Amino acid sequence: MGSKYHAFLFPWFAFGHMTAFLHLANKLAEKGHKITLLLPKRVLKQLEPLNLFPKSIVFHILTIPSVDGLPDGAETTADIPITLEGFLASAMDRTRGQVEEAVRFGKPDLIFFDFAHWIPEVAREYGAKCVNYLTISAACVAISFVPGRSPDDCAVPPPGYPSSKVLLRGQEANILSFLSYPFGDGVTFYERIMTGLANCDVISIRTCREIEGKFCDFIEKEFQRKVLFTGPMLPEPDNIKPLENRWNHWLNRFEPGSVVYCSLGSQIILEKEEFQELCLGMELTGLPFLVAVKPPKGASTVQEALPEGFEERVKERGVVSGEWVQQPMILAHPSIGCFVSHCGFGSMWESLLSDCQIVLIPHLGEQIFNTRLMSEELEVSVEVKREETGWFSKENISGAVRSVMDKDTELGNLVRRNHAKLKESLLSSGVISGYVSKYVEALEKLV
Structure with missing residues (x-):
């Protein structure tokens, strides 16, 4: 075993990123390393229960500065609509002084980051190595972020891009226009990610060679940086807290494998019409369902935005x-x-390692690449068809769910077989733990 190190982890202020970094922290702490996780104060309540090694993992609280355009008290993407995330990026960048002070006192050997593109400069100044830990798919990085290309090129595969069905189609290229948006002070989203990739010591991706090996090889070649695989980095089943009683009691009423669970993450806030169409789509399936989404735009609760008569019909x-x-x-x-x-x-990794059938409704650019990877490359899921408006009808939502839930459909059986095979190979003896061990060893050599 190599020498023990002290690592700082500084994720983007979105729950999907922060929980991914905390799972990583748990794996590193398990191997005896000391971790400092830099976070906004308001996330502690949700993240502290996930800290499995409180003696080795310390939460260092950052004060989020106020920024014109950012609502008072907003500290994470869950507090704001997606259109205001650029202001949150400015706030994150303005914590640089606090981060530098913490680094000066903490003397970390390694600093992990994703969106804070200035971390490589801080790491070099204080003699630490830095790891760009990507919590997006390698496929998304390989087509969207390539040296010498601009964001406008992302609809077309770059030279040398691996043979793949992970591509954008038609109008979907517009979804990637956000790459050119200002995202923080004086920097676009594209420049932010490219700077981090080009200046880090090592690129590290939360993925497996079995699923995205060819994309990681491409990234390694383009950036001339070692790419390390972490594996899925999900918590072990034994370390997961029991399900809240109310959900447990409710779900226990139904047959095994009969309930549809729908969640669209912490960042997506639907228009009221979209929210209602989603609810009606679930109703149309005729199956029991649990939908967990944020209240739609203009509503303070989901209840006030439900379609008329809906609660009575599905109670x-x-x-x-x-x-x-x-x-x-x-x-x-x-x-x-x-x-x-x-x-x-x-969510993609959680679905792959579950026994559920998988139906996908992507919204943002990265999610579309992940969906292509799942539905077309790996054939383990079904994508809900879009209408010309860009949204999804209740019929399309219901149809996609029924296509995988009806026991004798060809499509349902195909994705079920492929999913079971892939899950088995990922969970077979030692595969995931092997990734973690090799990863930790590679980091020990880096230090």
Whole structure:
């Protein structure tokens, strides 16, 4: 075993990123390393229970500065609509002084980051190595972030891009226009990510060679940086807290594998019409369902935005919640048979390692690449068809769910077989723990 090191982890202020970094912290702490995780104060309540090694993992609280355009008290992407995230990026950048002070006193050997593109400068100044830890898919990075290309090129595969079905189609290229948006003070989203990739010591991706090896090889070649695989980096089942009683009691009423669970992540806030169409789509399936999404635009609760008569019609078999739920524990409940997701990278891994059928409703650029990877490359899921408006009709949502939940459909059986095979190979003896061990060893050599 190599020498023990002290690592600082500084994730983007979105729950999908912060929880991914905390899972990484747990794996490093388990191997005897000391971790300092830099976070906004308001996330402690949700993240502290996930800290499995409180003696080795310390939360260092950052004060989030006020920024014109950012609502008072906003500290994470869950507090704001997606259109204001550029202001949150400015706030994160303005914590640089606090981060430098913490680094000066803490003397870390390694600093992990994702969106804070200035971390390589800080690391060099204080003699630390820095790791760009990407919580998005390698496929997304390989087509979107390539030296010498501009964001406008992302709809077309770069030279040398591996043979793949992970591509954008038609109007979807517009979804990647956000790459050119200002994201922080004087920097676009594209420049922010490219700077981090070009200046770090090592690129590290939360993925497996079995799924994305060819994309990682491409990234390694383009950036001339070693790419390290971490594996899925999800918590072990033994370390997951039990499911809240109310959800456990409710789910226990239904047959194994019969309930549809739908969640679109912490960043997506639907228009009221979209929210209602989603609810009606779930109703149309005829199956029991649990929907956990944020209240739609203009509503303070999900209840006030539900379609007329909806609650009365589905009261025996359907629940819509606007609160944060314990997603890994819900997916592990025997009654859950289908996971309808936005295909953020964390949810993608949770779905792959579950026994559920997988239906995908991507919203943002990265989610579309993940969806292509799942539905077309690996053939383990079904994507809900879009209308010309860009949204999804209740019929399309219901149709996609029924296509995988009906026991004798060809498509349902195909994705079920492929998913079971892939899950088995990932969970077979030592594969995931092997990734973690090799990863920790590679970091010990880096230090």
